[in-house]
Amino acid sequence: EADIYQTPRYLVIGTGKKITLECSQTMGHDKMYWYQQDPGMELHLIHYSYGVNSTEKGDLSSESTVSRIRTEHFPLTLESARPSHTSQYLCASSDPQGGSYEQYFGPGTRLTVT
């Protein structure tokens, strides 16, 4: 079944650790996105990708990095986690060229940095 997956769903980690949040989609979508959302606040776009080997930073400055080596995979990495990185991270994909302007969201990863 076509879907978008995020792992882990929950992560509690200590300061200074390197972490990678995984996002995979089996929809064949070219565009993928990472959003950061603090409780009760807007979703902020932090990274997006138009396709393989294409990545752009969003409007919200983030210390994270992303890569897009395969169409279906869009991982987000924090080299050294800090408490200020505590947030929910949502991955999404879309295919406007294919007529689907809708963003399909994953279940999210709730990150807590202690």
Place this chain on the structure above:
Amino acid sequence: AQRVTQPEKLLSVFKGAPVELKCNYSYSGSPELFWYVQYSRQRLQLLLRHISRESIKGFTADLNKGETSFHLKKPFAQEEDSAMYYCALSGRDFNKFYFGSGTKLNVKP
């Protein structure tokens, strides 16, 4: 600067009452407007898009360019409408999306 404002964090109504969730935006250009919904324990999903001009689950939204608003309305709220609602906009290229902070709708029996 692009911005989406949802002034109400929480809206409580009784079943059968009319509902209006407010959304105002600022955007330099011609935006595409959307409403997304997140039911309890479910993912964020698209509810409707302004250009479709369709009613989804009884909800409608009219784009008012003069007032830069895109309010979501339903004449008779149902308990199953209880959820978080997010207003969002993008450019015609659908490259970047901007979301509001969301309104929690609570429909009481």
